[in-house]
Amino acid sequence: MLRPGQPAPWFVTGSPINPEFAFGSLGGFFTLMVFLPEEPEARADALAQIRASKAVRDQKNIPAFAVARDAATIATAQNEPGLYWFFDPSGAVSRLYYALNSEGAANPHWVLIDPSMRIFAVAGMDQTETLMNVVARLPAPDDHAGVPLHAPVLIVPRVFEPDLCRQLIGFYEGHGGVPSGVMREVQGKTVPVMDSTKRRRDAMIEDETLQALVRHRLQTRLLPEILKAFQFRVSRIERYMVACYDSQGGGFFKPHRDNTTAGTAHRRFACSINLNTEGHDGGELRFPEFGTRTYRPPTGGAVIFSCSLLHEATPVTRGRRYCFLPFFYDEAAAEIRAAYLATQEAQETQGLQNSEGARAQGASPASSAEVPAERAHQTA
Structure with missing residues (x-):
C-alpha cells in the first residue's frame, strides 16, 4: 500500500469529458479517490458516502474521483457536482495504487491526496466512516502543512x-x-x-x-x-x-x-x-x-x-x-531533445516513403502534424 508522505503516482487516463485526463494537472487542493468494490451494494454505498459529504459536495477544496474498471460503469458514468470519474479498463491506474494485484485480485480502498500531490491518508472500505470524518475536518489547502509553504523559485x-x-x-x-x-x-x-x-x-x-x-x-x-x-x-x-x-x-x-x-x-x-x-x-x-x-x-x-x-x-x-x-x-538534456528530433525525422522519412508508395498505387497520403522547430542556442 501507499503510505502518507509518498508522492501520489501520476497517470493519464480517460474520463467522461476527456479521453486523456492528466492526473498531474491537479494540485492545490485535497483530492479523494476511491477504487470501487466489485460488489454492487458495497459500490453503491461508497458512492453514497461521497454524495453525502458536504465537503465534497461544496466542490471548494476536495473533489472526489471514483475509479471504474468495468465496461458497464464506464459506459454510464457521468460527472456530477463534487463527484468525477476516472476510467481504468486496463487496470493500469488501479495497479499503480495497489488496488489490483498482478493476479487480477481487487483491493478496493480510499486514497486521500494532499494539495502538494502526496498521499495524505489511505483507508480500506471498512474504514469509510472514519475517512469521511477526516475529510470533513480537513484544513484549508494553504494550511495543510501546518506552516506557510513557499514554492522553490x-x-x-x-x-x-x-x-x-x-x-x-x-x-x-x-x-x-x-x-x-x-x-x-x-x-x-x-x-x-x-x-x-x-x-x-x-x-x-x-x-x-x-x-x-x-x-x-x-x-x-x-x-x-x-x-x-x-x-x-x-x-x-x-x-x-x-x-x-x-x-x-x-x-x-x-x-x-x-x-x-x-x-x-x-x-x-x-x-x-x-x-x-x-x-x-x-x-x-x-x-x-x-x-x-x-x-x-x-x-x-x-x-x-x-x-x-x-x-x-x-x-x-x-x-x-x-x-x-x-x-x-x-x-x-540536449541529448534527450536530439534523440526526440531524430526519432521524429525518421518517422517523417518513413511517412514520406509510405506516401510515395501510396501515390504509386493511386492512394492519397495521410496528413500529419509537424513539430515546430524552436530555436535553441548554447550559452557559451
Whole structure:
C-alpha cells in the first residue's frame, strides 16, 4: 500500500469529458479517490458516502474521483457536482495504487491526496466512516502543512535594464504577436494545440543582434544565480520570445507543467522576466502545490523555477503584461531533445516513403502534424 508522505503516482487516463485526463494537472487542493468494490451494494454505498459529504459536495477544496474498471460503469458514468470519474479498463491506474494485484485480485480502498500531490491518508472500505470524518475536518489547502509553504523559485532582480525592457516591448508592438497554443502529445508527436488553457500572444525574436544582446544579459546576470541557487549549469536556451497577456482578452495561463511531452521533456528550468510590472494588474505566477501565494518579479527581474512544477499565470485584469519567456537546459538534456528530433525525422522519412508508395498505387497520403522547430542556442 501507499503510505502518507509518498508522492501520489501520476497517470493519464480517460474520463467522461476527456479521453486523456492528466492526473498531474491537479494540485492545490485535497483530492479523494476511491477504487470501487466489485460488489454492487458495497459500490453503491461508497458512492453514497461521497454524495453525502458536504465537503465534497461544496466542490471548494476536495473533489472526489471514483475509479471504474468495468465496461458497464464506464459506459454510464457521468460527472456530477463534487463527484468525477476516472476510467481504468486496463487496470493500469488501479495497479499503480495497489488496488489490483498482478493476479487480477481487487483491493478496493480510499486514497486521500494532499494539495502538494502526496498521499495524505489511505483507508480500506471498512474504514469509510472514519475517512469521511477526516475529510470533513480537513484544513484549508494553504494550511495543510501546518506552516506557510513557499514554492522553490528563485527571483532575481535587475536582469534586464529599463532600456532593454522598453526595446523588447517595442519589438513586440512593431511585429505583433500571434495566438499562442499549448504543447500536446498527439500520435507520438509534440504539437501545438489551441484550447482554453491559455490566452496569450507571442512574438518570436529572429533578429540575431537582439538575440545576442538578450543572451549576454542572461549569461552575465542570471545564469550565475541559477548555478548558485540550484547547482545547475545552464548551457542551452530554448526560444527568444516576447509574450503579451492582455486584459482586454483576459490573458491567462491555467495550471500546467512545461515538460510533460516527449518534445518538451528536455526542458529543465522555466524563466519569466517581467518587462512592465507597473503597467498591469494581475498576471502573477502561482504554484498551486505550494499554496495560493503569488510571485511577481519587478520590471527587468526574473523568476526561475523547475519545469516540473505545476504553475499558472493569473488573469491580467488591467493593462498588458509583457514578459520574456525562455526555457533553460543543459547538455544532458540536449541529448534527450536530439534523440526526440531524430526519432521524429525518421518517422517523417518513413511517412514520406509510405506516401510515395501510396501515390504509386493511386492512394492519397495521410496528413500529419509537424513539430515546430524552436530555436535553441548554447550559452557559451
